[in-house]
Amino acid sequence: xxxxxxxxxxxxxDMMLDITADVVRxxxxxxxxxGAAIVYCPHTTGAIxxxxxxxxxxxxxxxxxxxxxxxxxQPFYAHDEGNSAAHVKSSMFGCxxxxxxxxxxxxxxxxxxxxFCEFDGPRPxxxxxxxxxxxxxx
Numbered sequence: 001x002x003x004x005x006x007x008x009x010x011x012x013x014d015m016m017l018d019i020t021a022d023v024v025r026x027x028x029x030x031x032x033x034x035g036a037a038i039v040y041c042p043h044t045t046g047a048i049x050x051x052x053x054x055x056x057x058x059x060x061x062x063x064x065x066x067x068x069x070x071x072x073x074q075p076f077y078a079h080d081e082g083n084s085a086a087h088v089k090s091s092m093f094g095c096x097x098x099x100x101x102x103x104x105x106x107x108x109x110x111x112x113x114x115x116f117c118e119f120d121g122p123r124p125x126x127x128x129x130x131x132x133x134x135x136x137x138x
Contacts (some may be wrong), residue, residue: 002030002131010121014067016049016059019127020113023099024106026129033104035134040096041127045086045120047093048127053113066092086120093117101131 004026006019019039027037041048052058070085070092077084097114100107108114116127 001133002032004029004129004131006116006127006129008116008118008125008127010116010118010123010125012118013121014063015118015121016051016063016115017118018053018113019116020053020106020108022127023114023129027101027104027106027131030131030133032101032131032133034137035101035132037099037101037106038096038130038132039099039114039127040130041090041116041125042095043090043125045083045090045118046125047090047095047117047119048097049093049115049117050097050099050108050112051115052111053115054111059115083120089117089119101134 006022008017008019010017023037023039039048051062066089070088072085079087116125118125
């Protein structure tokens with residue numbers, strides 16, 4: 001089992017940052033040919049997701065819709081830090097994704113990318129990539 005850390009610096013309050021190339025590099029450096037990569041966000045106001053990475057309008061559309069579904073200010077929010085919406089969004093997306101590794105490559109669909117989701121930025125963040133070696137296929 002190998003662990004890699006990806007440093008992420010978010011630039012906006014809400015954003016989705018494509019970290020696919022970083023995860024690909026982590027997999028290549030591991031030498032694992034068959035197994036899985038677990039990409040994990042250790043922050044309660046961030047998340048990891050997989051979605052289309054060919055058209056940047058997709059992430060914009062997602063963030064706009066999330067803003068409508070989970071507005072930043074609600075009269076019933078009670079969390080002292082004032083970032084309840086970020087916590088809700090993080091839980092909606094989840095903190096990790098698992099991607100199979102086959103023949104040394106991430107088994108992503110043609111249009112898929114791995115995103116670090118920022119819901120309470122800008123700030124320095126990190127994503128953890130855990131590479132699991134599944135051994136050689138039978």
